[in-house]
Amino acid sequence: MISDEEAYWQYLDGIEQGADILVDRYGDALTYYIHGYIHDIHESEDLMIEAFSKIFAKERPIKGNGSFRAYLYKTARNLTIRHNQKHKLWFLHLDDLTFDLPSEELVDTKLRQTERERQLYEAMAKLKTEYREALYLVSLEGMSYREAGKILGKSEQQITNLVHRGKKSLKIILEQEGFVYADE
DSSP states (O other), X not given: OOOHHHXXXXXXXXXXXXXXXXXXXXXXXXXXXXXXHHXXXXXXXHHHHHHHHHHHHSOOOOOSTTHHHHHHHHHHHHHHHHHHHHTSSSOOOGGGOOOOOOOGGGSTXXXXXXXXXXXXXXXXXXXXXXXXXXHIIIIISOOOHHHHHHHHTOOHHHHHHHHHHHHHHHHHHHHHTTOOXXXX
């Protein structure tokens, strides 16, 4: 399988297939991620396309495994913040920007395949925003702590702490709701 960085450089070298590979690989997941912020699937799709366009418009300093995905998500997050600022009458601080999990109808095929996944999804929705977003990127999107840190503007250690605290909080929520662990 071709790496993200190889596909990106193929596109820059004039091979359109490189862009297709990246959009196929990340388009839907990125749309769901954006939707977690703006709660409008059509706007989310537009912002996903704009994020890819910004990256494809000119050569970017993307090097190393995982750098493309982190750069793409960070670009999308910044576009989403600007979008929210434009569409609100008051100034939106970065700390006020909340991240919600993608709505249930968007994740039927990916997250809600079993009753256990449904319980996990509902419990994650009750977490503090910063825990939820860090867990989403690391656990559900499969990003490294470093990649998630680049996207959220936090250090790898801060992401480690957020994920750890998020998992502890998630365990408490699940236990309160009667979640039964598979190994019990």
